[in-house]
Amino acid sequence: MVFCSKIDAFFVNFMMIAILLLGLASFWPLFFFNKIDLFPFLLLTCTFLIPAGVILWSAFSIKYVYSQDFLLVQGGPYKSRILYEDITEITSSNNIFSGYRILSSRDAIEIYSKQAFWGSVMISPMCKREFINELKKRCPNMKIREKC
Numbered sequence: 001m002v003f004c005s006k007i008d009a010f011f012v013n014f015m016m017i018a019i020l021l022l023g024l025a026s027f028w029p030l031f032f033f034n035k036i037d038l039f040p041f042l043l044l045t046c047t048f049l050i051p052a053g054v055i056l057w058s059a060f061s062i063k064y065v066y067s068q069d070f071l072l073v074q075g076g077p078y079k080s081r082i083l084y085e086d087i088t089e090i091t092s093s094n095n096i097f098s099g100y101r102i103l104s105s106r107d108a109i110e111i112y113s114k115q116a117f118w119g120s121v122m123i124s125p126m127c128k129r130e131f132i133n134e135l136k137k138r139c140p141n142m143k144i145r146e147k148c
Contacts, residue, residue: 001134003125005062005075006105011096015059019052062104064125066134071111073123075102080121086114089143090135093122111135 026048030036058076065072071087073080080102093110096103100117105124109132112120125131135142 001066003064003066003127003131005064005103006107006124006126006128007060008105008107010106011059011104015055018055022052022055023048059104062102062124064123064131066138071135071138073102073121078102080117082111082113082121083115084138086116087135087139087142088112088114089145090132091145096122 026044029044030041033040054076058078062073062075065074069083071082071084073082080100089112091110091112093108094106096106096108099110099120099122101108101122103122103124107128108122108124109128110120110122132144136144
């Protein structure tokens with residue numbers, strides 16, 4: 001079973017600002033030259049396109065996959081496998097700037113696990129209620145803190 005990540009306007013605006021700042025930083029040297037050669041222009045373009053592509057790929061290809069033994073959280077090149085037996089509790093969260101997170105919305109769920117990188121991972125499934133119900137089936141001993 002696969003769940004896609006919810007994408008909210010705040011996150012889209014945040015990504016647009018990040019890409020704009022990356023573009024300004026990448027193309028800043030062009031403002032100091034009267035004549036622009038092809039090689040420097042291509043080099044600066046690559047210094048923009050490659051990081052921008054990785055950022056956009058990571059941000060807008062997020063999915064959460066239920067496997068037989070673990071939950072796979074994937075966003076671009078980043079993957080996390082969370083064993084169902086290691087999940088201790090879940091809680092709702094709207095703090096997307098701290099901790100380990102693979103999400104694209106402020107309407108998030110924090111999954112606490114014994115083996116997680118910082119003790120938990122924050123995700124933002126599109127169908128939150130269905131996602132939690134499926135997780136309950138696979139992790140009957142986990143605690144649900146607050147209203148998710």
